[in-house]
Amino acid sequence: MKDNRLLSRHFKPISLVAGACAAALALTVTGATSSVAAAKPLVIGVSLSLTGDFADPGNAVKKGYQLWVTHVNAKGGILGRKVTLKIVDDLSSPTQVVTNYTNLITRDKVDLVVGPFSSLLTVPASQVANRYKYAFIESAGGGPKVFAQNLTNLFFVQPGPIVKQGDVFADYILSLPAAQRPKTAAYPSLDDPFAQPVADTVRVRFEKAGITTVYNEIYPAETPDLTPIMAAVAATKPDVIVSGTQSLDAYQQVKALIQLKYNPKFLYMSNGANSPSEFPSKVGAANVNGIFSSGDWFTTSTAPGSQTFVKEYLAKFGGTAALIDNSSAEAYAAGQLIELIAQRTGKIDNATIIKSLHSGTWPTLLGTLSWDKYGVPQSQYLLVQWQNGALKSVFPTAVAQAKPILAKPVWP
Amino acid sequence: MHVLIQGLIMGVLTGGVYALMASGQTLIFGVMKVVNLAQGAFVIASAYLTFSLFTQFGIDPFVSILITTPLMFGIGMLAHWVFLRPLRKEDAVELSILVTFALALLVEGLLSVTYRTTYRSINNTYSNKAFLLGDGFSIPYVRLYGFFISIALLLVLYFVLQKTKFGRAIRATVQNPQSATLLGVDSTRVKAYGFGLGIATSAASGSIFGLLYPFNSGSHYDLISRLLSVVILGGLGSIGGAVFAGILIGVVSSVAAVVWSPTWSEMTFFIVLLLVLLFRPQGMFGRLERGAA
Numbered sequence: 038m039k040d041n042r043l044l045s046r047h048f049k050p051i052s053l054v055a056g057a058c059a060a061a062l063a064l065t066v067t068g069a070t071s072s073v074a075a076a077k078p079l080v081i082g083v084s085l086s087l088t089g090d091f092a093d094p095g096n097a098v099k100k101g102y103q104l105w106v107t108h109v110n111a112k113g114g115i116l117g118r119k120v121t122l123k124i125v126d127d128l129s130s131p132t133q134v135v136t137n138y139t140n141l142i143t144r145d146k147v148d149l150v151v152g153p154f155s156s157l158l159t160v161p162a163s164q165v166a167n168r169y170k171y172a173f174i175e176s177a178g179g180g181p182k183v184f185a186q187n188l189t190n191l192f193f194v195q196p197g198p199i200v201k202q203g204d205v206f207a208d209y210i211l212s213l214p215a216a217q218r219p220k221t222a223a224y225p226s227l228d229d230p231f232a233q234p235v236a237d238t239v240r241v242r243f244e245k246a247g248i249t250t251v252y253n254e255i256y257p258a259e260t261p262d263l264t265p266i267m268a269a270v271a272a273t274k275p276d277v278i279v280s281g282t283q284s285l286d287a288y289q290q291v292k293a294l295i296q297l298k299y300n301p302k303f304l305y306m307s308n309g310a311n312s313p314s315e316f317p318s319k320v321g322a323a324n325v326n327g328i329f330s331s332g333d334w335f336t337t338s339t340a341p342g343s344q345t346f347v348k349e350y351l352a353k354f355g356g357t358a359a360l361i362d363n364s365s366a367e368a369y370a371a372g373q374l375i376e377l378i379a380q381r382t383g384k385i386d387n388a389t390i391i392k393s394l395h396s397g398t399w400p401t402l403l404g405t406l407s408w409d410k411y412g413v414p415q416s417q418y419l420l421v422q423w424q425n426g427a428l429k430s431v432f433p434t435a436v437a438q439a440k441p442i443l444a445k446p447v448w449p
Numbered sequence: 450m451h452v453l454i455q456g457l458i459m460g461v462l463t464g465g466v467y468a469l470m471a472s473g474q475t476l477i478f479g480v481m482k483v484v485n486l487a488q489g490a491f492v493i494a495s496a497y498l499t500f501s502l503f504t505q506f507g508i509d510p511f512v513s514i515l516i517t518t519p520l521m522f523g524i525g526m527l528a529h530w531v532f533l534r535p536l537r538k539e540d541a542v543e544l545s546i547l548v549t550f551a552l553a554l555l556v557e558g559l560l561s562v563t564y565r566t567t568y569r570s571i572n573n574t575y576s577n578k579a580f581l582l583g584d585g586f587s588i589p590y591v592r593l594y595g596f597f598i599s600i601a602l603l604l605v606l607y608f609v610l611q612k613t614k615f616g617r618a619i620r621a622t623v624q625n626p627q628s629a630t631l632l633g634v635d636s637t638r639v640k641a642y643g644f645g646l647g648i649a650t651s652a653a654s655g656s657i658f659g660l661l662y663p664f665n666s667g668s669h670y671d672l673i674s675r676l677l678s679v680v681i682l683g684g685l686g687s688i689g690g691a692v693f694a695g696i697l698i699g700v701v702s703s704v705a706a707v708v709w710s711p712t713w714s715e716m717t718f719f720i721v722l723l724l725v726l727l728f729r730p731q732g733m734f735g736r737l738e739r740g741a742a
Contacts, residue, residue, distance in 0.1 A: 256711035265706035272452040
């Protein structure tokens with residue numbers, strides 16, 4: 038005890054000094070550790086189709102992700118962490134995409150992953166993410182097979198599943214007074230899970246409403262020439278043509294209708310006609326007016342972050358607003374969600390993302406989004422129409438930029 | 450009945466263009482016994498060239514045929530010299546299938562890098578125009594011009610093969626390469642010219658294809674399967690057979706699409722192809738090899 042007291046007395050000042058030093062050191066170390074933690078970037082991994090069949094839309098998605106990263110880092114990152122993207126090329130291959138996401142998660146140990154381009158790649162990629170309990174926010178895989186997996190880690194960042202695209206056109210037509218509604222309808226559709234079901238959903242609703250079906254045929258994707266098919270459509274003289282299309286066949290249908298000199302009162306195309314950058318150059322800019330399609334975003338949208346996105350996009354990539362691909366906006370919206378989750382919860386990890394997005398509503402540049410338990414978006418697409426060479430939202434009225442043109446102008 | 454006649458008109462006009470594409474394919478087979486799987490890729494390459502000449506220099510797609518034809522002839526000669534000439538004679542026929550497929554992939558890759566993979570379309574003042582004939586039958590100008598240009602070029606090809614010394618050399622090589630060589634025909638040179646000529650036919654058909662349909666670098670896959678079908682139906686090596694089968698494929702597909710269903714459109718043609726091959730394995734205008742059953 039004595040020795041102890043002596044020791045204690047003897048060492049008291051030293052202990053104080055040592056304690057102070059230790060405390061100072063501890064503070065320094067703690068401070069350094071916390072600043073290291075703050076500086077540790079938030080790494081988001083993504084596999085994109087930078088080459089191969091989906092190279093163009095894949096690169097558009099890349100621009101959207103890159104733009105959001107630049108945007109969020111300029112604001113100080115996510116919860117003080119700088120955001121870094123790790124992008125790998127999947128060659129548009131559903132096999133390579135599996136390898137890529139497995140490597141991103143297990144080898145590179147990225148903090149989060151976001152989705153690739155197309156449902157074809159999203160299905161296997163989302164399974165990998167699910168296996169490792171990663172959230173899978175994806176902006177370009179909305180086909181039926183994606184949701185049929187019943188994955189609870191997946192969130193499709195568009196207003197609705199692709200097959201519900203045409204609902205807004207049916208809503209619009211059925212909102213018209215009976216005298217203005219079409220009496221007959223034709224449904225020429227591509228044999229494709231993203232195209233034919235859209236037209237078919239509209240057909241069921243139209244038939245219930247008393248609109249007679251005069252043509253309902255599916256053509257294979259390999260059909261080289263749609264002119265004979267559209268000749269058969271024209272021969273039935275439908276008031277409205279509802280085309281379940283992708284891109285190439287949409288262009289071919291329009292060209293064929295022009296050559297056949299058949300002008301329906303209403304022409305709706307599920308896809309292809311909703312691309313401001315591609316459609317006019319493929320069918321001729323003078324021929325687009327009056328054609329309806331569905332969209333989730335347009336350049337003059339006032340949805341949260343939309344105009345900032347347009348401004349930053351043009352500053353970073355140049356070009357004109359009309360040439361911005363929707364895929365870029367959709368990818369940017371995926372980033373907006375990550376940012377919002379961090380703001381609302383003060384955390385950013387996979388479990389938090391999955392839990393957060395399963396409840397509440399989330400404002401993005403695509404509008405306010407929400408999802409069911411399997412990641413199916415619960416909002417509605419916009420009805421867009423070409424007017425004076427520009428693609429404008431025309432329905433629902435609350436978010437419309439312009440009134441719909443009732444009867445399609447004749448081909449010039 | 451109206452829609453049937455309309456389908457018939459479209460089928461004949463489109464078939465003429467297929468005939469031109471397939472004539473190059475069958476010529477190459479006739480001269481070299483090469484199944485050229487790159488023919489479709491060269492058609493698409495020509496469509497891209499036409500697109501560039503139109504968008505960059507404002508050259509009309511039909512006028513551009515005058516530029517693209519000699520260019521494609523040269524490219525064909527070069528492709529022969531680089532890829533086909535070095536093949537061992539004993540394996541040349543079999544290996545040429547692999548080599549021309551590789552060539553198709555090479556062309557596709559170069560086009561993808563140069564033009565990206567978005568669809569391109571040539572839209573000029575008349576590309577979507579049509580006039581009405583008789584009881585409201587639509588005749589698109591591009592299809593009509595394309596049909597007549599194809600027929601004119603096929604007649605030129607026929608004249609070259611039948612009436613010129615070069616044509617006689619080609620025909621001699623087709624009929625009996627060894628005898629042709631003994632008679633002083635430089636068969637290596639004739640084969641190079643023959644391959645060049647076959648590829649040159651893709652120039653005009655590419656221009657017309659680009660005016661008719663949007664295309665991208667991968668469009669050649671569908672095209673080559675149809676061209677091979679046309680060539681087999683017509684008879685390998687027979688230009689007349691290619692013309693007949695080209696028009697037949699256009700008509701059968703078109704009429705089936707308007708009368709029955711688009712789903713049957715493609716299948717109907719292949720049913721015709723199978724039936725013909727059952728009764729005439731050499732194709733409609735082909736000849737059986739001496740000694741074959």
